[in-house]
Amino acid sequence: MNLPNINKKRIISLLKDGKRLDGRKPFEYRDIEIETGISINAEGTSRVRIGKTEVIVGVKMSTQEPYTDHEDEGTMVTSMEFSQVAGERYESGPPQMDSIEIARVVDRGIRESRFIDWKKLCIKAGEKVWSIMIDIYCINDDGDVMDASAIGAVVALRLARFPKYDKENEAVLYGEFTDDPLPLTDHVPFTMTFHKIGESLLADPNRDEEDAADSRITLSVSSGKKEKMINAMQKGGIIGITIQEMEEIITQAEKVYDKVFEEVEKKTKNLIKSK
Amino acid sequence: MTTENTEIIEEHEEKIERKLVIPGEVIVTGDDYLPGDFTRKEGKEVVSNRFGLAEVSGRVVKIIPISGVFEPRRGNTVIGRVEDVTFNGWLIDIGGPYSSFLPLAECPRFINRNDIGEFATIGDVLSAKIWNVKKGGADLTLKSRGLGKLEGGRLIRINPHKVPRVIGKEGSMINLIKDATKTEITVGQNGYIWLKGDSEGEEKAENAINLIVEESTASGLTEKVEKFLGGNK
Numbered sequence: 001m002n003l004p005n006i007n008k009k010r011i012i013s014l015l016k017d018g019k020r021l022d023g024r025k026p027f028e029y030r031d032i033e034i035e036t037g038i039s040i041n042a043e044g045t046s047r048v049r050i051g052k053t054e055v056i057v058g059v060k061m062s063t064q065e066p067y068t069d070h071e072d073e074g075t076m077v078t079s080m081e082f083s084q085v086a087g088e089r090y091e092s093g094p095p096q097m098d099s100i101e102i103a104r105v106v107d108r109g110i111r112e113s114r115f116i117d118w119k120k121l122c123i124k125a126g127e128k129v130w131s132i133m134i135d136i137y138c139i140n141d142d143g144d145v146m147d148a149s150a151i152g153a154v155v156a157l158r159l160a161r162f163p164k165y166d167k168e169n170e171a172v173l174y175g176e177f178t179d180d181p182l183p184l185t186d187h188v189p190f191t192m193t194f195h196k197i198g199e200s201l202l203a204d205p206n207r208d209e210e211d212a213a214d215s216r217i218t219l220s221v222s223s224g225k226k227e228k229m230i231n232a233m234q235k236g237g238i239i240g241i242t243i244q245e246m247e248e249i250i251t252q253a254e255k256v257y258d259k260v261f262e263e264v265e266k267k268t269k270n271l272i273k274s275k
Numbered sequence: 276m277t278t279e280n281t282e283i284i285e286e287h288e289e290k291i292e293r294k295l296v297i298p299g300e301v302i303v304t305g306d307d308y309l310p311g312d313f314t315r316k317e318g319k320e321v322v323s324n325r326f327g328l329a330e331v332s333g334r335v336v337k338i339i340p341i342s343g344v345f346e347p348r349r350g351n352t353v354i355g356r357v358e359d360v361t362f363n364g365w366l367i368d369i370g371g372p373y374s375s376f377l378p379l380a381e382c383p384r385f386i387n388r389n390d391i392g393e394f395a396t397i398g399d400v401l402s403a404k405i406w407n408v409k410k411g412g413a414d415l416t417l418k419s420r421g422l423g424k425l426e427g428g429r430l431i432r433i434n435p436h437k438v439p440r441v442i443g444k445e446g447s448m449i450n451l452i453k454d455a456t457k458t459e460i461t462v463g464q465n466g467y468i469w470l471k472g473d474s475e476g477e478e479k480a481e482n483a484i485n486l487i488v489e490e491s492t493a494s495g496l497t498e499k500v501e502k503f504l505g506g507n508k
Binding site: 010 | 358398426474
């Protein structure tokens with residue numbers, strides 16, 4: 001269903017008092033659920049639910065020739081697709097604008113944060129490097145798919161294990177896994193999307209709120225050991241964001257990052273150890 | 276029509292045994308049985324067409340579907356969103372794969388023919404009645420009591436097959452929610468529900484309706500809803 005006018009009016013009037021349709025505060029996230037071991041064939045998988053929004057992420061590894069300007073670095077490809085069951089608005093066919101954008105934002109967040117140590121993905125400089133493929137499938141869309149995808153990608157990468165590699169024949173032995181995790185750093189990247197509806201800002205919108213939004217801005221934040229860094233930004237919508245609003249967004253992004261990081265850490269710690 | 280049937284069944288809930296079936300499943304075998312709603316006969320077997328609860332009453336076997344899209348029937352009161360405004364009426368989204376049309380002539384009040392968007396424009400919400408079902412669509416009318424444009428409040432959406440549960444026997448469940456939350460509620464047979472009240476009341480009513488949908492097969496549902504509504508006061 002597309003957004004009815006009465007719902008938009010109600011969202012705007014409630015936000016003026018700092019309230020939302022489902023009783024949350026403007027920057028409050030819904031419950032985040034994380035599951036792993038979705039696919040036995042993928043090197044790393046995760047299923048992330050934020051409220052009713054649900055995405056499945058898979059990480060596959062293969063080898064390829066490196067790019068000529070980065071001869072000793074691995075490569076990464078991110079793709080995203082909305083399943084037709086995700087919502088009435090999604091049809092089968094080639095990826096549309098929304099899914100291409102999500103894939104690019106997630107990809108850029110991971111790439112620019114230096115979350116993956118590319119040099120350690122090199123098998124033989126100039127000839128063969130590891131290639132990581134991140135596939136994101138949205139199973140249900142109730143808003144904020146971008147943030148769910150980013151969380152899913154990070155969890156899947158953290159859980160991923162190298163497949164066995166036959167050095168003599170230079171071939172990957174699919175289906176057989178080693179215990180070696182991917183070379184990841186502490187700069188864990190998450191994206192935080194903030195939406196502007198009327199004069200108000202909010203995080204983690206549901207479907208109606210996302211449709212009602214005039215513009216949105218996505219911050220890709222990572223934290224090293226000490227301080228947080230903004231690695232990438234993406235803005236959508238036609239309405240501008242003022243300097244004061246941007247400052248508010250950045251302050252909130254830090255808080256949201258801590259909350260999401262804590263949540264993800266709590267839910268994946270045991271999983272990473274046990275694997 | 277649908278509600279009446281379902282309500283009668285609910286009254287006999289204890290007496291008739293119901294079984295969960297999936298499409299293609301054989302419900303009963305034998306020449307004595309006749310296929311009813313959403314079933315078909317293959318030789319001697321009565322086979323299910325839908326995912327739902329099968330019940331055998333006398334010789335007739337039928338299924339009460341518990342998932343799937345809304346199927347419009349004449350006389351249903353529905354709530355819809357205006358998708359498009361044409362020169363002689365409105366195209367209304369009532370959910371599911373069917374499009375529906377509300378002609379200008381079926382609107383009981385005076386509307387300027389040159390600017391019919393004045394009454395209802397894209398995104399507005401209406402409650403209407405189905406007076407005719409055609410192949411692939413339905414015709415709507417506003418010529419009945421309590422129908423028309425819905426102003427203010429909010430619109431939520433549930434599975435249309437849970438609507439009888441939300442209404443309850445002779446409206447018992449919906450009246451319970453209305454009284455406890457002091458909210459005006461209109462339930463469309465297509466699963467679109469319009470709520471109007473203060474923001475706390477609306478939110479509570481929405482949560483109560485979601486609770487009914489989630490626990491629609493549980494026993495003692497009324498008590499659970501009462502507890503939910505009382506516990507949050």
